[in-house]
Amino acid sequence: MTTSATAKATARTAVSRPRRPRRLRRLAAPLLLAAGLCMSSLTAAGTVQAADGTVVTSTQSGGRTVSFTFDDGPHPTHTPRLLEVLRKHNVKATFCLWGDHVRQYPYLVSRIAADGHRLCNHSMAHQDMGGWSQQQIRQNLEQVNNVIRQAAPGAQIIYFRAPYGSWGQSPQVAASMGMQPLGWRTDIGDWQPPGTNELVRRIMQGVTPGAVVLMHDGGGDRSQTVSAVDQTIPQLKAQGYTFDQPAVR
Numbered sequence: 001m002t003t004s005a006t007a008k009a010t011a012r013t014a015v016s017r018p019r020r021p022r023r024l025r026r027l028a029a030p031l032l033l034a035a036g037l038c039m040s041s042l043t044a045a046g047t048v049q050a051a052d053g054t055v056v057t058s059t060q061s062g063g064r065t066v067s068f069t070f071d072d073g074p075h076p077t078h079t080p081r082l083l084e085v086l087r088k089h090n091v092k093a094t095f096c097l098w099g100d101h102v103r104q105y106p107y108l109v110s111r112i113a114a115d116g117h118r119l120c121n122h123s124m125a126h127q128d129m130g131g132w133s134q135q136q137i138r139q140n141l142e143q144v145n146n147v148i149r150q151a152a153p154g155a156q157i158i159y160f161r162a163p164y165g166s167w168g169q170s171p172q173v174a175a176s177m178g179m180q181p182l183g184w185r186t187d188i189g190d191w192q193p194p195g196t197n198e199l200v201r202r203i204m205q206g207v208t209p210g211a212v213v214l215m216h217d218g219g220g221d222r223s224q225t226v227s228a229v230d231q232t233i234p235q236l237k238a239q240g241y242t243f244d245q246p247a248v249r
């Protein structure tokens with residue numbers, strides 16, 4: 001939302017959390033179960049899934065794919081325009097929803113879901129959860145999921161993204177609730193609109209194979225973002241990119 005916040009968010013997200021070696025994770029599973037800390041599910045092979053709440057920053061398929069993600073909506077003007085653009089180009093994206101905005105514009109959430117885009121929990125009031133307890137985080141995330149489910153019954157909420165990239169203990173809580181913590185690799189800095197041409201330049205220069213791209217459809221005037229998306233989708237396709245969703249571990 002602010003220069004420093006965005007810079008901080010980018011810096012924090014650029015560093016991915018180290019993953020425990022597979023063997024250690026397998027050894028840890030019985031201990032977690034015994035301690036009653038079973039926040040994860042076990043596969044047939046007995047390995048732990050999403051136990052550590054790793055923040056993903058890349059697409060599901062990797063290679064020459066890209067994921068567009070849109071934060072802070074829904075917005076009564078910009079979200080419908082963006083949906084129109086995405087439909088025109090036959091691209092599916094991910095929407096990180098601000099709970100208070102979901103409550104204001106529930107019909108837009110049902111349109112997002114009906115168009116086949118993925119939903120992401122982005123907190124109730126765009127709070128910095130960096131210092132919150134797990135219980136505080138869980139209450140907030142549950143509240144958001146409830147308003148999303150009221151707006152779009154049956155819709156799956158696949159991801160959680162922490163406002164400002166200030167993760168704190170939220171990745172573990174989100175994972176325990178069945179949501180994949182979702183970061184990003186490319187931030188185009190559209191929080192303060194620099195002009196459509198500049199946004200087009202930033203997207204085309206910033207996208208790398210497998211990148212999750214952070215953009216905004218809410219929280220301000222996002223008309224430049226919508227225009228930039230309209231222009232860059234054909235350019236990226238011409239470069240051999242296909243559109244994918246962020247990874248789910």
Ligand SMILES: [Zn+2]
Nearest residue numbers: 071072163164
């Ligand atoms: Zn946000």
